[in-house]
Amino acid sequence: MKIERFAIPGLILLEPARHGDTRGFFSEVFNRQRFAEAGIPTEFVQDNHSLSREKGVVRGLHFQMPPHAQGKLVRVPRGAVLDVAVDLRMGSPTYGRHEAVVLSAENWRQLWIPPGFAHGFVTLEPDTEMLYKVDAFYNREADRSLRWNDPVLDISWGISESEAILSEKDRAAPLLADLPPAFRWEG
């Protein structure tokens, strides 16, 4: 399994092996021991699956307030996304900065996003499915959005506001400057 880290501490990109043969392929997409060795020592409590019908669907940027903060292990078994994680940990050397990576059925990459980040993605292909494991349960009251195209975040989504297909909740999401501080950097 290939493992890559970023300038933003905590984010981990993983690429599990895919064993191809004439029938297709086989892949261990999650192995608790190997993922723990890679720095993801967590117990997951929920598996989520979403389908986005069109190219240009933007979901995010989302997070849950403590004590319901979620770490997310995301992957794309069908289609492709540009996946984005924004560091919201107050005091972090990379607070407000983000990473954006392509996750696709083709590149087979997974992104580990620890608690303390806002997460979102834009679909690069129609009929894109996202699967992700989370380490805390969904909590509707703790669920928050951050405006996907807040200029302060400076994220290159590759689409304009008029092209983006968003939920009403995400369209009305607040800017970073208007969010209450949610997370503290713990080094």
Ligand SMILES: Cc1cn([C@H]2C[C@H](O)[C@@H](COP(=O)(O)OP(=O)(O)O[C@H]3O[C@@H](C)C(=O)[C@@H](O)[C@H]3O)O2)c(=O)[nH]c1=O
């Ligand atoms: C996230 C979630 C939503 N729901 C419900 C609430 C709502 O009726 C419906 C759709 O919810 P949303 O519009 O929030 O779905 P969506 O916009 O796909 O939300 C997801 O976006 C990505 C970027 C994430 O990082 C996820 O954690 C999650 O926030 O599903 C659950 O029942 N459980 C869950 O864990």
